[in-house]
Structures are given as C-alpha cells and as structure tokens.
Amino acid sequence: MTTEESSKTWVRANDLTREYRVQTDGLSTGRFGLGLFRREMRTVTAIDNISFSIDRGEAVGLVGLNGAGKSTLLKLITGVLVPTSGEVAVGGLNPSQNRSQVVSDIGVVFGHRSQLWWDAPLVDSMNVLKLIYSVDEDEYRQRLEQLSEILELGELIRRAPRQLSLGQRVRGEIMASLLHSPKLLILDEPTVGLDIIAKARIRNLIRTLVEEEDVTVILASHEVTDIERVCDRTILIDHGQILYDGTIEQLIATAGVERSLVLDVASEAGGTEGDVSVEQVTVPLTGEDAASRLIEAASAGTVSDARVTGGDLEVILARVFDRAEE
Amino acid sequence: MKRSIALQLAYIKIGFKSAIQYRVNFIGGVIGLLLHSLLAAVGGIVLIDRFGGVVGWELGQIMFMFGLTRIQSGFIYSVFRGVVRWEGQVREGWVDRYLVRPRGILAQASGADFDIAGLGPIIAGVGLIIYGVVLSPPDLTWWLVPWLLIVMVSGTMIQLAIVMVIGSSAFYNVRMGSATNAAERSQWQMNLFPASAYSTVVQTLVTIGLPWAFMAFYPAHLVYGVASDELFGEPVLYLAPVAGLAAFLIGAWSWRRGIRSYQGMGGV
C-alpha cells in the first residue's frame, strides 16, 4: 500500500468499517400474510472504524463476546465481505478486488463448519483441494506426508470424516487449510465442542505449526486458553471496536489485576492437643517486600496448599469487558 | 482449462465415492429418476396414442424430443446439482468457504454436490431417443450427430441459466428451494408435448421468456425436415445455440450480481 509500510506487515486494516442492513422482523407475515409485501430494514455496525496491522509470522488472538464482530472482521480480511468504508490489505493486496490471488495464500478453518467431504476418505478431500489450489503433484505428496506427521493423522487420512472423532476431524480440517502452504492461517473457533484433552492437543499442534511453518496466524476464539497458549498478541474487540491490542502480559498489567499467592496455612490453635485450624492467607506478588511477606506468611504454620490467582485471562477479560460496558 | 476439467472430474469422483456409501439411496436415486422419465413418457404415449398424434407430430417424434430434454436434465441433476440445491448450500454457509478459495463460485458450487442420480434421466433419455428413432426415423444426414451434440449443450445451458437466475436470489438471503423445483417440474411437463400444442401465448413464453422450446422442439424440426415453425417461421429452428448462450449470459450476470451483493451485505 503505502511506501512507509514496514515490509514485515502482512495484514493491515485502516479505519475499517462494516455495516449491515438487516430486516427487523424476519418471521412475521402479518395478518393474512400481508407481510408478504412489507419489509423494514435497519443498519447495524458490525465493525466500527478500526485500524491495526499484523506482521508476518505473528500469531494473533482475536477475542470478543458473541456478536462483537470477530467473524465479520475475518470475512473482511479474507475478502468474503467488502468493507463499507476504510480499507484492508493482505500482503499489500485488497482481498475483495484480488480475491483469487489473495486467497491462494490463505488457509481457513471454520470450527463450526467443515470443508471436508463427509462421506469420502480424507485423502480424497485433499486431492480435490490440491486441484482447487493448483498444488504441484510432487509438492502435494511431500506436504501430505509432512502434515499428517505434524498433525498425527497417519492412517486416519484413509477414513471419512463421518468415521472420525471430532478432535480427529479438526486435525483433518487444519490439514485441509494448510495443504497449499498458505502464508496466512485463519482459525475461527477451532476447538469448539472438543473435550479438554483434545483441546490441549489442538493448541499444541497449532503452536508447533506457528513455530515450524513461518505462517501468520489469526485465531478467533471464545476459549481464552486457546489464545493464551497459542498467541503472542491479543486483540480484544467489543461492539466492533478494538478495546485492547498488545501482549497478554501487558494486558494483565493494564487490567489492574494483581497476581497473588493464596496459602492455606495450618497451625495448632487453642489449648486442645491435635486441634488444627486452617487459615487462608493472600500474599500479593508485586511490590518490593513481596518475598519477605511471603516468608512471614509461610512460617506461621504448615503450608497445606498454595495457588496463584488473578493471572487468569478469563478474569481479566471479564474485567475489561465489564469496564467497557460502563 | 485443463486444470478446471481435472477439478470437475475430481468432484465427480469424490461425489461418486460418497454416494455409493449409501447404496440404497444411490440405486434408488438412479433407478427412481430413470423410472420417472419413463413413467412420464408412458403418460405422454397414452395420450398421443389415444388422440393419434399431437398437432401434427407423431408419437416417435415426440418421444425423440422428450428423450433429448431428459438427457439435458440429467446433466443438470448430476453435474450442476449443486446449483439446483443452492439454497441449502447458502444456508449451510458454503458461500464463505467458496469465497476463500481461488476458484469461481459456480465451478465450486456445481462440483461440490455432484449427484450420480442424474444418470437415471440420461439413460432414460437415450432409451427414449432410440424408441423415437425406431418409430419415426429422422433424415440421416452428416450434420445430425454434431447438431444433436450442440443442442444437448445449449439445452443444458438454458436449464442451467434458469436455475442460476432463481438460485442467485439465495444470495439475498431469500428462500427459493421450492421455486427451483417448480421450474424443473414445469420444464419436464411442458417438454413432454410439442410447444405448438400450447397455443400462441404459451408457445411465445417458452420461446422468449423461459426458452424451453429450444431444448428440443425447434431443433427437432431440422432433424425431421420440417421447414419452419408456424408461429416463428424458419430462423427459430437454428437458434438453439444462440438461445443457450444468451440464457447463460443472463444467468451468469444475475449470479455475479448475487455474489457482489452477498459480499456487500451478507449475514453477520
């Protein structure tokens, strides 16, 4: 776009705005079906004048509540939607004007939707995608082998999604979106519906991919842990605006949440022999005298349990969103 | 071009592989649509037999024409099936997935939902053409086969265009699945009998508005050496490819407009 743009920048949005015209009343037909001829429209702003840029190789988490504008933003970046005003560029190109060129370098995983053929073996789906993205036969073979190793799919690629567990299927989806070695990988709620173990596995895989593939990742999720484990940077959106853009550490600091150590200290109390009382002591972990306070608290008795609180992104986000509401 | 054909073939292969997983539905679909064409033909045969021809056309000629249109419908049911059930694809969010891939939406939409059941009408169509040729042999000329191939392609384009025009309304978040069915139902019922049997008004409509009469009726005049159509004269007999192309251009235009509008005002 502009000359001063850093050569590292891959995705950039300038004053991006996107509005929708929606029908106010979808189902009413009115009396005697007269609604057949009635239509009331109103405008909703899904993305409200936002700007940001993402560097090559960066992994960015996109966090927001339902309807915050996450999906719309992803659709604008991929060229599925055209901005109402402002501009968006991927690799210096406008995605809606150079759709086929831009999307050749993008891979997308929709957590709620599959891009695989439900009843055909995974490898057959890959074969069609190979043709869609014009991937070379040799490159394709190599890539398939490499990805099935990273994604631990192995012989599962001979099975149809219908016969796979949800976790396995998501790995198949990720494979499908990486087959053409995209420079930008977009993941929209990739861990939705998975159990804890499968979630952890997918997160680790994505992290591995980020490190090994030199791919720029945008991960949208409700699941804060996804972002925490995978991303270097977080963008918080609410009501179509950016509430926060920066590292997670900074976010914790700005949110004004202190990390504290909570100790359960057991001490022999009162006169009676063997009567133990447990006291809960909270020690803030910031400040110069943190260490001495910690020692003091711990030596009051026997420490039966200890845990850190306040660092939870969940809590921080809740606070930030709460503040935004006010 | 070569890559596009390879892609369509891959679509057909994967569609076929998926379909044979549900064997009863697969066989039921093919045989069902085959029987449908034959049963419709029986309805026509009964009437034509009873009245001894329809507005000057013999049974064999009418079956020949109907067979031609069935083959064209077979292509719509199979290769372009995804466009036929476009409403469902839009509802299931496929447009977004097609838009994030470096290929045309129409190519992806038609391929992604390949349905082998279309083989039914194609087999039935071939059978009906043979039946028609046996009953009323056409003039054998060197251009007969090339002409029929051209007609086959242009007739398929005419049907595809109508499906596309109706289907593009799905981009505006409009329900239209039943409209597509209604169009298809009208198409085969109308093509069961010669268009000139339907009076001036309806014949004009299926010539200019919904150019179904170009799928077989006008082109068949040449096959049987009929010099001209009573209503539209001679030129109309040669116009099938023009009608096919024109219809397709209109279909493509409306489809493109739909995509643009979707990108401009898709759902949240």
Added chain:
Amino acid sequence: MITTTNRLTRATWAISRLHARRTLTARVDMISNVLFGLLIAYALAFLWQALYSSNVVNSEVTVEQMITYAVLGSVATTVLQTNTVFWADWRIRSGDVIFDVLRPINWQLTLFGDYFGTVLAQFVAVGIPIVLLSALFLDFLAPASVLAGLLFIPSLFLGVVISFSIVFLILLLAFRFTQVGGIESAMRGFRPILTGALVPLWFFPDWLETSFCALPFPDIAFTPLAIYVGEIEGSDIWFAVLRQLGWVVALSALGAWLAHRGMRKLSVQGG
C-alpha cells in the same frame, strides 16, 4: 381419552400453524409456485383444447371438464410437494431425530402437522390464486353437483393424508438406509403421473388403469378431481371416499407399526 385426543389435536394444529407461517414467509417460493403452476395449468388447458379440436375424440369427457381437471391437477401437483422428507431425513442422519422422538407427542403426528401445515399454506397462497387466475380466461367449471361440491373438500383432505402417509413410509426407510433424499426426489417425479394429476386415468388403457387403481396413489389427486368434474358420480362418490378412508387407515397403521420398530432400533443403536 377425550382430553388426550384434544391435546394431541391442538398440538398438531400448533405445529401445522408454525409450518404454515414458515412456508408463507418464503415469498419468492410462493410467487414462483403460483407462476409456474399457472403456466402448467394454462399449457395443459390449451393442450386439451388442441387435442379436442384437431382430433376425433372418442371420450365422453367434455373439453371443459378436461380444462377444469388440468387446472386442479396443476394445483394438486404444486401444493402437495413439501420438503418434509429432506428435513426429517437430515435429522435422522444427524441424530437430531432423538429430540423429536422424545417429545410427548407422537413423531408421526408431529410430521403430519409439518406436512399438513405446509400443504395448507401452499393451498391458500398458491392453489387458490392459480384457480382464480385460471378461471379468468379459461372455461373453469363449478363442481359437477351439490354432492360433488360437498364431498370434494373431504376427499381432497383424505388425499393429503394419503400423500403424507406415503411420504412417511419413504422417510422410515431412512432408519434402515440412512439416506432417502434420492428416493424422495424420484417420488417428486412420479407424483404427477401416478396420482393422475397430469393425465387422468380414464385415458389410460384398461389394464394400466386397473393396475394404477390397485395402488394408493390415484386416491391422492385423481379421486377428488374426478369427483369435482363429475366423472365419479352418485353413490360412487361415497364409495370412493370410503376407499380413501381405507387407505388412510391402512397406510397410517403400517407407518405407525414400522415407526415403532424403527424407534426400537434407534434406541438399541443409541441414536
């Protein structure tokens, strides 16, 4: 007993209303169905005129009766087609059918509510406009007699129920074969012919007419239409309606029994 029946009737009617409303909101669908239905009604009416005027007609049926039949036949074909099988088939495949089955109302009745509501909405929004707009320029006749007029509507209703019963039986195949969309697509093609909506059965050769009449299909559209135009007359009308009732009872009972078995299979497989 009465309260149960009352509750079920009201529940079914509520489902019907829901689907009727859903159907009516699809404007493009409704308007196109009117237009395409009209096209077929006019085309067939003109076809009959052409056939009657240019050929020696060896039929006691008049051309006006045929025109009326053509219009009503187009209405029947248009109105009876719904997406019930496709929706329910998908719910069976995805396992969502478990929610339908767990409701304290019979699944068969739920689907009937769905089908009937859709057909009713299409009858009002599509069927009646087709008849009115056809009557404008065509020789559309009134019912052949008072009795025909009185029994036409109940006969039509029974036709809808028979049509549903067959739809339901197709759907039950889904429990065995997982996917039945293709079979329903084929049925859509059969319907205009088998029900006699396109070509009335009296034009068929005797052996074909007899074999068609052994099937339930003609009682869906041919019977009510033939009653309307007066080709089934007098006491034959009562007999025809009774035969329709017989099909309703037989097919519904078969459906209920197979559904019961299907559900057992479902609960054994765990959905």
